[in-house]
Amino acid sequence: MKIFFLIGITLIGLTQAKDWWENGNFYQIYPRSFKDSNGDGVGDLNGIAEKLPYLKEIGIAGAWLSPIFKSPMVDFGYDIADYRVIHPEFGTMEDFKNLIKKAKEIGMKIFLDFVPNHTSDESEWFKKSVQRIEPYTDYYIWHDGIIDENGERKPPTNWVSAFRYSAWEWNEDRKQYYLHQFAIKQPDLNYRNPKVVTEMKNVIKFWLDIGVDGFRIDAVPYMFEIEADKNGNYPDEPINENCPNPDDNCHTKKIYTQDQIETYDMIYQWRELCDEYKKEHGGDTRILFTEAYTSLENEIRYYGDGKRNGSHVAFNFELISYTNMGSTAADFNKHIDSWLNKIPKDVIANWVLGNHDNHRLASRYGPARTDLFNIMLNTLPGNAITYNGEEIGMTDVWISWEDSVDPQACNTDPDRYYAVSRDPARTPFQWDASNLAGFSSSTNSWLPVAKNYTINNVLMQSRSPVSHLQVFKKLTKLRQEPAFQTKTLNEKIVHNNVLLYRREGKGDNYIIVLNFGKNSETINLKEKFPSITNKVEIITTSIQSKYTDGEIVDATKFVAEGEVGTVVVSV
Ligand code: NOJ
Numbered sequence: 001m002k003i004f005f006l007i008g009i010t011l012i013g014l015t016q017a018k019d020w021w022e023n024g025n026f027y028q029i030y031p032r033s034f035k036d037s038n039g040d041g042v043g044d045l046n047g048i049a050e051k052l053p054y055l056k057e058i059g060i061a062g063a064w065l066s067p068i069f070k071s072p073m074v075d076f077g078y079d080i081a082d083y084r085v086i087h088p089e090f091g092t093m094e095d096f097k098n099l100i101k102k103a104k105e106i107g108m109k110i111f112l113d114f115v116p117n118h119t120s121d122e123s124e125w126f127k128k129s130v131q132r133i134e135p136y137t138d139y140y141i142w143h144d145g146i147i148d149e150n151g152e153r154k155p156p157t158n159w160v161s162a163f164r165y166s167a168w169e170w171n172e173d174r175k176q177y178y179l180h181q182f183a184i185k186q187p188d189l190n191y192r193n194p195k196v197v198t199e200m201k202n203v204i205k206f207w208l209d210i211g212v213d214g215f216r217i218d219a220v221p222y223m224f225e226i227e228a229d230k231n232g233n234y235p236d237e238p239i240n241e242n243c244p245n246p247d248d249n250c251h252t253k254k255i256y257t258q259d260q261i262e263t264y265d266m267i268y269q270w271r272e273l274c275d276e277y278k279k280e281h282g283g284d285t286r287i288l289f290t291e292a293y294t295s296l297e298n299e300i301r302y303y304g305d306g307k308r309n310g311s312h313v314a315f316n317f318e319l320i321s322y323t324n325m326g327s328t329a330a331d332f333n334k335h336i337d338s339w340l341n342k343i344p345k346d347v348i349a350n351w352v353l354g355n356h357d358n359h360r361l362a363s364r365y366g367p368a369r370t371d372l373f374n375i376m377l378n379t380l381p382g383n384a385i386t387y388n389g390e391e392i393g394m395t396d397v398w399i400s401w402e403d404s405v406d407p408q409a410c411n412t413d414p415d416r417y418y419a420v421s422r423d424p425a426r427t428p429f430q431w432d433a434s435n436l437a438g439f440s441s442s443t444n445s446w447l448p449v450a451k452n453y454t455i456n457n458v459l460m461q462s463r464s465p466v467s468h469l470q471v472f473k474k475l476t477k478l479r480q481e482p483a484f485q486t487k488t489l490n491e492k493i494v495h496n497n498v499l500l501y502r503r504e505g506k507g508d509n510y511i512i513v514l515n516f517g518k519n520s521e522t523i524n525l526k527e528k529f530p531s532i533t534n535k536v537e538i539i540t541t542s543i544q545s546k547y548t549d550g551e552i553v554d555a556t557k558f559v560a561e562g563e564v565g566t567v568v569v570s571v
Contacts, residue, residue, distance in 0.1 A: 021109075021214075021287050021312060022348050023485055024061025025377075025384045025476050028216075030356045031065050031090055032076060033428045033447065034388055036440035043428070043439070045091035049099040052108055054458070058391060058469065059476025062109030064216040064289065066356060068096070072122050074185045075407055076426075077113075078218065079120040083203040100211045109213035111289065116200055116266075117222045118186040125199075126187050130174045135195050140187045141179040141225065143168070143232070158236045159257050160249050162222075164411045167257070181222045181257060183407045191224050191266060201273055208277050214287035217311070220267065220302065221292050224260035259294055264301050268308040275309070287312040293321065296342055303347045313383060316350045320358055325365055329499040329516050333492065336380065340488065348487065349382030354390045360425045361387070363396035371471045371542035372514055372565030378475035379503060379512045379567060381487050389429055391472040392461050396424035397450045405447070423447055432459035466543050474540040474549070478567065482506040493528050496521055498560045502529050509570035511536065515560040525555040525568070536568040 035047030045068065055063055067077035070085040077087065086093050103110045119126055128136035143156040145168070155168035155177055161184075168177040169184045179188045189196050204215065228234055235256060243250035267290060274286040290302040290311040302314040318335045343349060353373055354361040362370045370393035377384045399421065401414040409421030418424075428445045430453040431438030436445050437453035450456070461467035478484060482505030490502035497517030503510045509532050511525055526534055536555045538547045542564040547553065552571060560566070 018485065019285050021061065021285065021383065023383060023479055024109075025059060025386055025479060026111075026289075026313075027055055027060040027063045028355055028385060028387045029063050029065050030388055030426055031068055033426055033439070033445075035429065035431070036442065036445070039441040040089065041436075041440050041442040041445045042089045044089065045086070045095040045099050049095070049102050052099075052102055052106060056106050056108055058473050059479070060108070060386070062111060062213060063103075064111035065113060067113045067115055067218075072120055072185065074120070074183050076405075078115055079118070079122075079183065079186045080115055081120040081122040082124070083119075084206055097210065104211070109284075111214045111216055111287070112207055112212050113218055114204065114215040115218040116189065116191075117219045118180065118182060118188050121185045121187055130171055132174065138190055138193045139196055139199075141190050142174065142176040143179075143234070144175075145170070145177050157234050157256075158239075158246070158252055159234075160247070160252050162249050163408050164247050164249055179225065182219070183411075188222070188225075191262065192227060197266070197269075201270070204270060204273055205277070208274070208281075208286060212286075213284065214274070214289070214312075215270075216289040216291060217267070217270070218291055220263060220290050221258040221294050221298070223266060224262045226256035226260065259298050264305065264310065267302055267310040268304065271304075271309050271311065285312070289313040289315060291315050293317055296338060300342055300344070303344060306344070313348070313350050315352050315385065317352055320352055320354070327516065329494045329497045329514070332376070332499055332514070332516065333494045336492070340381070345487075349380065350385070351377050351380050351382065352385045353377050354387035354425075355385070356387065356426055357422055358425060360394055360396045361390045362393045363424070366563065367393060367395060368542075368544060368563045369516075369565075370468050372516070372563060374468070374472055374475060375512065375540070375542075375565035375567060376499075376514055378472075378479055379484065379501075379510075381484075381489060381503075384479075386472075387425075391469055392430065392456060392458055393468040394427075394430060394456065395450065395452065397427040397448060399423045399427075399448065403448075430457040432457050468543060471540050471543065475567075478539060481508060483508045483510050491529060495523055495528070498523065500525070500528060502531070504531070509533075510539070511568050513558065513560045513566045513568070515562055515564055518562040520562055521560045523558050523560055525558045527556070531570075533570040535571055537571045539567040539569055541566040 032043050034043040035051050036043050037046035068086055068090045069080045070082040070087050071077050071079050086096055100110055125136050125139050129139045145153045145156050148154050155166045159167040161167040162182050167179055167181055169180055170177050180186050181188050237252035237256055240250055240253050288311045292299055299314050302311040304310045316339050318339050322335055323331055361373055365373055401417050404410055404421055404423055406422045409417040412420050427447045428439035428449045433454045437449045461469035483503040490504050492501040498521050499514045501512050511529055532555055534555055535552050538549055538551045540549055541547050545561055545564045
């Protein structure tokens with residue numbers, strides 16, 4: 001009887017056991033801007049290794065590195081010339097192995113950015129493809145183009161690149177056009193060629209053998225295009241009348257160049273590979289994150305199709321894509337619900353509020369709301385992604401048109417480049433008030449350091465008892481509590497411009513209060529959430545709040561101050 005009881009307990013324990021990644025806060029490192037160890041003004045792997053203890057200290061479960069591979073840096077590493085070689089500005093393979101070793105010593109996971117859609121045109125694969133050297137001839141998508149009524153050669157279709165202008169570029173050596181859904185120097189790989197599929201699986205295995213814990217997979221929806229017809233031709237995409245300029249990416253509706261059905265299968269194959277790898281080699285689960293700006297339905301398909309598993313973490317861009325400075329509590333509520341209600345019951349939710357492709361969180365939503373958004377990110381169920389610098393409320397840095405280096409900005413006209421420029425969110429990390437914010441000993445950094453670095457940096461915030469960083473650290477610690485490990489929210493309520501929700505576990509009863517508006521609201525929390533006590537304790541709150549951590553307050557007259565987020569617990 002006793003034995004059965006014990007087995008029963010163990011089985012329950014096993015089925016309920018969480019895998020290591022499920023509730024993590026994962027950190028995106030933009031390597032060029034994180035920490036420069038050799039004084040050349042560009043961040044590097046030894047710099048990252050030096051700062052791993054910082055990540056541990058602020059409660060990060062694992063870090064993904066934007067691409068560190070050999071690259072001409074046209075798209076700052078997203079144009080890869082060799083998937084197996086470390087870019088010299090970042091260091092060497094030895095440096096990378098050392099980074100992995102140090103990370104393992106402190107229990108920090110490291111993920112790489114896997115960029116499957118395209119290589120650099122300086123890749124050997126592309127150069128050989130240009131020369132039709134086997135097996136590379138069909139590694140990319142080539143086409144003769146079409147001859148128009150005037151006898152002139154034109155690109156095969158009206159497809160437009162994400163960075164503007166035709167997605168087809170003429171190659172004089174091969175005398176054909178090649179497809180590039182991003183920059184001209186980023187030719188698209190041909191996933192309809194099984195050799196490419198095998199080649200890329202071998203790249204994944206190569207890095208798993210070196211010891212990485214998984215991959216963030218870049219630009220997933222672009223991997224496949226519609227299959228060519230029997231004459232090798234592709235159809236034009238329908239025109240979007242609301243976007244009349246044919247050079248703009250939005251001019252065509254991406255029905256043949258994105259979200260093709262074959263993409264999901266490719267992700268499922270990569271998941272199988274990671275699962276098999278674990279079976280063969282043991283160790284912890286190797287995980288996949290998928291980057292897909294697409295419809296909610298499509299985002300969710302990356303998780304799996306009910307029969308096969310896909311991505312462990314399908315980046316949830318609902319908040320980043322559909323909310324802004326003016327969004328209300330009702331808007332946030334709607335986008336939180338749409339994700340939580342749509343994802344399959346057996347998968348884990350994810351939340352993204354910042355990355356290297358979007359303006360900084362503090363600039364997008366307003367600096368005063370930095371903590372409010374970090375509180376939201378860390379108290380919703382599932383896992384969270386933090387872009388480096390968001391934990392201290394780094395803001396965008398204005399960079400003139402002349403000084404812009406981001407290809408997306410450089411391809412856009414001077415009068416509207418700023419809206420699309422990604423440079424402002426990629427400036428060097430602000431470590432302290434010394435030269436170049438402690439990022440580099442150089443006189444210059446590849447992008448300018450924010451002017452506010454003397455008053456906004458890690459050192460200052462770690463010494464101050466009240467700072468964004470202290471709030472962030474409290475939050476990552478809080479995430480470890482049982483109440484924050486459940487897959488769903490308890491009640492969620494919108495009260496004017498305040499969003500409130502409850503998280504409960506093992507007897508702890510937390511309420512999260514997020515006031516998106518400018519004005520204070522006095523709320524009877526007890527009335528809204530009858531299960532809480534009359535008095536509640538402040539666990540953490542935005543730095544400008546009049547409440548202090550540890551303070552016991554009357555739940556029946558809780559003052560939700562404007563632009564403040566607060567976590568309270570029943571006492
Ligand atoms: C998505 C990446 O996040 C972005 O930075 C890059 O420019 C494109 N993919 C192309 O690789």
